[in-house]
Amino acid sequence: MAGVEGEVHVGVGTAADEVPGEGEEERGSGLRLPISRIKRIMKADPDFCLASQDAVFLVTKATELFLESLAQEAYHFTCQARRKTVSRRDLDNSIETIEALAFLDGAID
Amino acid sequence: MEGGEGEDMGASFLTSEQYMMEGHSVHQHDEEEKEDVPHILREQDRFLPIANVARIMKKGIPKTGKIAKDARECVQECVSEFISFVTSEASDRCHQEKRKTINGEDILWAMNALGFENYVEPLKIYLQKFRESTKGDKSIDGSLEATYDVDFANNMATFTTDHVNQSEIVCTYGTGGQVTQQFTLG
Numbered sequence: 001m002a003g004v005e006g007e008v009h010v011g012v013g014t015a016a017d018e019v020p021g022e023g024e025e026e027r028g029s030g031l032r033l034p035i036s037r038i039k040r041i042m043k044a045d046p047d048f049c050l051a052s053q054d055a056v057f058l059v060t061k062a063t064e065l066f067l068e069s070l071a072q073e074a075y076h077f078t079c080q081a082r083r084k085t086v087s088r089r090d091l092d093n094s095i096e097t098i099e100a101l102a103f104l105d106g107a108i109d
Numbered sequence: 110m111e112g113g114e115g116e117d118m119g120a121s122f123l124t125s126e127q128y129m130m131e132g133h134s135v136h137q138h139d140e141e142e143k144e145d146v147p148h149i150l151r152e153q154d155r156f157l158p159i160a161n162v163a164r165i166m167k168k169g170i171p172k173t174g175k176i177a178k179d180a181r182e183c184v185q186e187c188v189s190e191f192i193s194f195v196t197s198e199a200s201d202r203c204h205q206e207k208r209k210t211i212n213g214e215d216i217l218w219a220m221n222a223l224g225f226e227n228y229v230e231p232l233k234i235y236l237q238k239f240r241e242s243t244k245g246d247k248s249i250d251g252s253l254e255a256t257y258d259v260d261f262a263n264n265m266a267t268f269t270t271d272h273v274n275q276s277e278i279v280c281t282y283g284t285g286g287q288v289t290q291q292f293t294l295g
Contacts, residue, residue, distance in 0.1 A: 033161050040154055041189050042196045047204075053243075054213035054236060055199070059192060061235045062220060063157070064165055065228050066191050070184060071169035071176070078174065085175040086166075088183050100224030103194050108186045 035060050073098060156185045195219050 038060045042048055051059075070091070077090040095101045156162075163181050170176070176184075196211070198219035203211045213236055220228050 032165055033157055037154075037157055038192060041157075041192045044155070045193055045197055045200065047200050048196060049200070049203075049209050049211075051196075051211040052213060054240070055211045055216050057239050058213050058216040058232055058236060059195060061232055062195065062216070062225070062228050063188055063192060065231070066225070067162060067165040067184065067188060068169035070187060071166035074180070075170040075174055078170075084173060085177050086170065086180045087177045088179045091180055091183050091187070103223070104187050104190055107190045108183055 031057075031060055032064055033060050038063065070094065070101070073101075156189050159185055162188060195223065195225075198223055 035056060039051075039056055042051060042056070042059065071086065073094040074086045074090040077093045078084065078086045081090075095104045159181055162185050163176060166176055166181070166184060167174075195216065196219075199211045199215035202218055203209070203215050217229050217232060220226065220232065
């Protein structure tokens with residue numbers, strides 16, 4: 001497949017879905033994820049009570065770091081296979097190989 | 110408006126091939142968004158926007174690289190798992206210490222405990238900047254951009270930011286925990 005990564009209308013989201021990090025994004029350290037969405041995911045945990053602003057910020061930032069790391073790790077496998085497009089399999093390989101990612105094993109489809 | 114699903118608000122984001130999280134009852138309070146389906150956690154609620162996800166992922170790979178659609182969607186799920194994972198760990202610690210509010214320290218502790226110790230030092234710095242900027246210090250000129258390069262495999266991270274006083278801070282974290290910091294005063 002030619003890597004179609006423009007935000008096409010098929011699939012989970014569209015260009016309209018891009019949320020430029022609501023609220024604190026420009027004042028702080030350039031958040032690139034919507035903090036309210038992150039908070040919503042945090043709240044979905046039945047044991048979750050309250051979190052300070054600092055905590056939510058840190059989770060948001062950590063998530064950005066995680067995203068980059070995950071892509072980077074998967075890309076190693078992409079390279080090994082002499083491909084240019086990161087595939088689901090590359091992600092699976094990363095999850096199996098890296099200890100810190102073990103929590104994802106079995107957690108996704 | 111039709112049925113309980115695919116209502117206008119979210120319709121543009123969803124297609125028929127997507128799955129809705131029906132019956133996934135969550136303890137959401139009503140003051141949280143007054144949406145039409147308060148008890149169904151729609152896909153867009155469970156996950157971060159895929160466009161943001163894709164954009165940040167691309168920073169981790171060379172410009173020539175691309176990311177397949179199924180990989181992007183998979184990462185979307187992974188990321189939500191990550192958030193839950195960290196939050197849950199931090200929450201446990203919080204409860205153990207008989208506190209009700211998860212604070213920054215709990216999150217950092219959780220990072221360390223879960224194998225993401227690489228993130229801790231950069232996160233501390235980001236937090237510092239965040240705190241400074243939310244103190245209402247008007248002398249800060251607009252945004253405080255920073256770049257963070259991670260070499261996960263070699264356990265190295267380089268963090269570069271423009272300090273509010275126009276000095277540049279570059280921190281490199283190597284294996285064995287050594288930190289090299291350089292401050293350039295502008």
